[in-house]
Amino acid sequence: MFRPELAVPKESRLPAILTLLIGLAYLIVGGFEVLSSLHLIPPIVGFTDLLGGILLMIISSVFLTGVKPLLKNDQEGYAFVAVGYILAALLFGLQILVILTNALGWFLHFENWVSWNIWTDFTPSLWMFIILMTGTGSVWAIGNMRDKIMGVKKEDSQ
Amino acid sequence: MKPPNELDTELDVAEEEEESIDPQIILADERYEVIGQILCETYQPGKGKWILSDMLDRVLLHRYLGLPIFLVIMWAMFHFTFELSLVFMQMITQFFVWVGTLTSQIPNPLVASLLTNGILGGVGFILTFVPPIFFLYLAISVLEDTGYLSRAAFVMDRFMMKMGLHGRSFIPLLLGFGCSVAAVMASRTVDGKSNRLATILVSPLMSCAGRLPIYILIAGVFFPAYAGTVVFLMYMLGIVMAIIVAIIFKKTILREESSSMLMELSQYQIPTAHGSFRHMWDRGVLFIRTAGTYLLAGSVVMWGLSAFGPTGFGVPVDDSFAAMLGRVVAPVFLPLGFSWQIVMGLIFGFLAKEAVIQTLAIVYSVGGISLQTALISSVSPLTAVALMVFVLLYIPCLATVGAIRKETGSWRWTSFSVVYQLILGYTIALLVVIIGGLFFV
Numbered sequence: 001m002f003r004p005e006l007a008v009p010k011e012s013r014l015p016a017i018l019t020l021l022i023g024l025a026y027l028i029v030g031g032f033e034v035l036s037s038l039h040l041i042p043p044i045v046g047f048t049d050l051l052g053g054i055l056l057m058i059i060s061s062v063f064l065t066g067v068k069p070l071l072k073n074d075q076e077g078y079a080f081v082a083v084g085y086i087l088a089a090l091l092f093g094l095q096i097l098v099i100l101t102n103a104l105g106w107f108l109h110f111e112n113w114v115s116w117n118i119w120t121d122f123t124p125s126l127w128m129f130i131i132l133m134t135g136t137g138s139v140w141a142i143g144n145m146r147d148k149i150m151g152v153k154k155e156d157s158q
Numbered sequence: 159m160k161p162p163n164e165l166d167t168e169l170d171v172a173e174e175e176e177e178s179i180d181p182q183i184i185l186a187d188e189r190y191e192v193i194g195q196i197l198c199e200t201y202q203p204g205k206g207k208w209i210l211s212d213m214l215d216r217v218l219l220h221r222y223l224g225l226p227i228f229l230v231i232m233w234a235m236f237h238f239t240f241e242l243s244l245v246f247m248q249m250i251t252q253f254f255v256w257v258g259t260l261t262s263q264i265p266n267p268l269v270a271s272l273l274t275n276g277i278l279g280g281v282g283f284i285l286t287f288v289p290p291i292f293f294l295y296l297a298i299s300v301l302e303d304t305g306y307l308s309r310a311a312f313v314m315d316r317f318m319m320k321m322g323l324h325g326r327s328f329i330p331l332l333l334g335f336g337c338s339v340a341a342v343m344a345s346r347t348v349d350g351k352s353n354r355l356a357t358i359l360v361s362p363l364m365s366c367a368g369r370l371p372i373y374i375l376i377a378g379v380f381f382p383a384y385a386g387t388v389v390f391l392m393y394m395l396g397i398v399m400a401i402i403v404a405i406i407f408k409k410t411i412l413r414e415e416s417s418s419m420l421m422e423l424s425q426y427q428i429p430t431a432h433g434s435f436r437h438m439w440d441r442g443v444l445f446i447r448t449a450g451t452y453l454l455a456g457s458v459v460m461w462g463l464s465a466f467g468p469t470g471f472g473v474p475v476d477d478s479f480a481a482m483l484g485r486v487v488a489p490v491f492l493p494l495g496f497s498w499q500i501v502m503g504l505i506f507g508f509l510a511k512e513a514v515i516q517t518l519a520i521v522y523s524v525g526g527i528s529l530q531t532a533l534i535s536s537v538s539p540l541t542a543v544a545l546m547v548f549v550l551l552y553i554p555c556l557a558t559v560g561a562i563r564k565e566t567g568s569w570r571w572t573s574f575s576v577v578y579q580l581i582l583g584y585t586i587a588l589l590v591v592i593i594g595g596l597f598f599v
Contacts, residue, residue, distance in 0.1 A: 051387045055230050058223075058227065058230050061226070062223055062227065078213065079213040079216040080216075082210075082217075083214060083217040083218065087230055090234050091230075091234065094237055094238055098237075098242065101241070102245070105245040105248060110252075113245070
């Protein structure tokens with residue numbers, strides 16, 4: 001059976017820093033959600049689910065575990081980054097589905113959905129993933145642009 | 159040198175053990191032996207290619223992260239099951255309410271009551287739980303089709319081996335999320351007689367789809383903000399209790415050395431919509447079939463017991479045959495705070511776990527109150543949790559008892575399964591009431 005090899009960057013320092021930032025962001029947001037849900041800090045809108053906070057911290061631990069191998073230029077680090085993204089995407093996708101079904105209940109004027117609004121379902125797992133993807137997309141776009149510019153400069157110098 | 163009779167006994171034991179080993183395991187052992195011999199002659203280590211499946215396994219089977227990731231995926235599964243089904247459940251409820259307004263206008267009060275309170279109040283009510291059950295089966299199918307479910311067994315193997323259990327036991331336990339009968343029958347794949355028996359005995363402790371309606375109802379009524387999490391915790395409690403009980407059995411009545419787990423992990427796959435929906439339908443339709451047969455018959459019987467009393471039809475529900483029967487057993491459950499209505503539900507739950515909630519719906523419907531309103535007014539949140547725990551752990555349903563009898567081939571072990579679960583359910587529910595009472599009342 002043909003098993004295609006994965007193409008991952010050879011140089012992993014920048015991905016390591018990015019992974020560290022993502023991991024820390026998930027850890028901080030997850031920590032705040034846990035503290036807020038336990039009423040140890042003033043309540044924050046959308047930060048009410050204790051288990052949701054713990055799940056974010058688990059995702060953070062997956063990202064953070066990948067930092068060390070990435071700093072050593074070990075490809076194994078990308079496995080943690082990939083699984084971190086998959087888990088974050090899973091929670092994001094789930095929350096999108098929850099919003100869609102709640103919107104359907106609100107649209108049909110069902111009793112339990114009359115007071116529903118989208119902000120009640122705008123949980124950290126949702127917006128964290130949006131930030132994550134925006135950040136990753138930006139880094140990828142900047143990297144691409146830099147490669148193109150550097151490539152042009154190299155061609156010019158030749 | 160050993161005397162001949164002792165040698166004969168040892169040989170007999172060895173033969174018995176050989177007979178009890180699953181042929182699939184013998185085949186797998188042989189296959190790996192052949193593979194090993196070929197590799198010894200031909201394999202030369204080189205730089206291997208790293209594919210996505212290896213990449214995912216490096217993390218999903220990680221020594222420390224494997225279990226937390228498994229918990230995230232399980233939580234996502236139950237969140238998906240509960241949150242997404244709510245609106246569809248409401249649609250079905252509205253439909254049956256509309257049908258109920260038509261049937262209640264039938265001039266004959268007996269027929270009107272039978273159709274409205276008995277059939278619609280019972281089977282109609284249980285059919286509102288079709289969406290979560292189908293969603294649960296869809297989620298299980300997706301996990302199976304991706305190849306993650308077999309990895310989950312691998313993740314748990316490390317913990318189960320430490321506890322003296324066989325890692326393969328976790329696969330039947332996971333199947334128990336769908337149906338306990340399937341879990342009991344899947345325990346055939348566990349090698350070793352006592353390992354297999356331990357797996358059969360603890361399989362019914364896993365939350366099957368039949369218990370889901372009661373979790374959804376109680377969690378939705380008493381803990382609406384955290385309902386998905388409560389359902390998830392009930393499923394986790396089932397796993398924890400199964401492991402604890404299995405450890406106790408392995409350390410006391412079912413002593414046997416654990417063998418290592420041999421498992422082929424296929425590559426991860428992207429599940430197809432056709433395959434996943436097909437699996438969901440095949441499994442989910444069994445629930446509809448149960449609702450149309452056993453539960454329909456059960457709802458007619460329950461309606462008869464609730465609507466009739468010593469003076470005939472139309473007596474107040476507190477004077478009905480159901481109340482009389484329920485009050486006979488109710489004192490036993492007084493420490494748990496269960497009313498006679500709940501006790502009747504639990505008795506009927508022996509036929510099928512779905513019948514617990516169906517019975518409650520009929521009893522309260524005949525009494526002219528909606529189930530949700532009745533529960534809030536008559537049951538404390540602590541008793542509600544105790545009820546969920548009791549339903550999780552108490553006697554398996556009739557079909558599961560039949561499967562246990564078939565798989566163990568022994569009425570003694572079947573009776574033991576029923577009795578120990580009843581005692582376990584009662585004890586843990588009582589502990590919930592006592593310990594919870596110290597903190598929350």
